Amino acid sequence: MSSAVDGLDNRAARISGGAAAVGVAAATGNLVTGTMFLPLTLGWVFLILVCSVVAIISGHIGRRRARRHGLPGRWLALASIVTAYLTFLYALLVTLLFFGVLIGLHALFNS
Template identity: 40%
Template sequence: MASNAQQTAGPAVRSRNTPARVAAWAAALGAGLIVAIVAAPMFWLLYGGLYTAFMFLCGLVAIPAGHLGRRRGKRLGGQDRGKALLAIVTGWLLILFALVLVLAYVGLVAGLGVLSDSAS
């Protein structure tokens, strides 16, 4: 009788923590952009603004999705909570790295402006 009731209920639906997975993918994509900048600096010199903007956007996606994933993971019994926490930390690091890149670029342009002004 018990096996009959299990068969009629159908297969068990496994709940998925989608926000945690979205956060992890966004964090991984942003980290991949950092690796691309280090591996091929010529591409960053050509498309630096796009790389930096995508890195910042990946961080902006990873942080709220990671928080949603942590909250949903709490209701699902701890499923993917660590992945969501890693995505939150990585998202903040991506935003920090993007801001450092912008400040470095602004400093470089300002320094070149001062050098060219003092040369003439």
């Protein structure tokens, strides 16, 4: 098994950190100029969900590699996992809110 001294790093932890950062940037609106156009908004929610899933999976892989091989990046992977779960929850709540408003409007106008 190789160690951090051999020049190897924990690539999965770095990928997890990057995906979590892009997910947070998309969730906070830092990547978007205007989100009132519906397909664009749904695209950003999809981007948040994809980044969250990538960050969660690669974060778990990065933590396992850090523990087994003695590589750095264990805390970065943990922070990315927590951040990714929070952004995933945020995207799901936004989606539920969106569909709740649509269902409410449908019930209001078709009654």
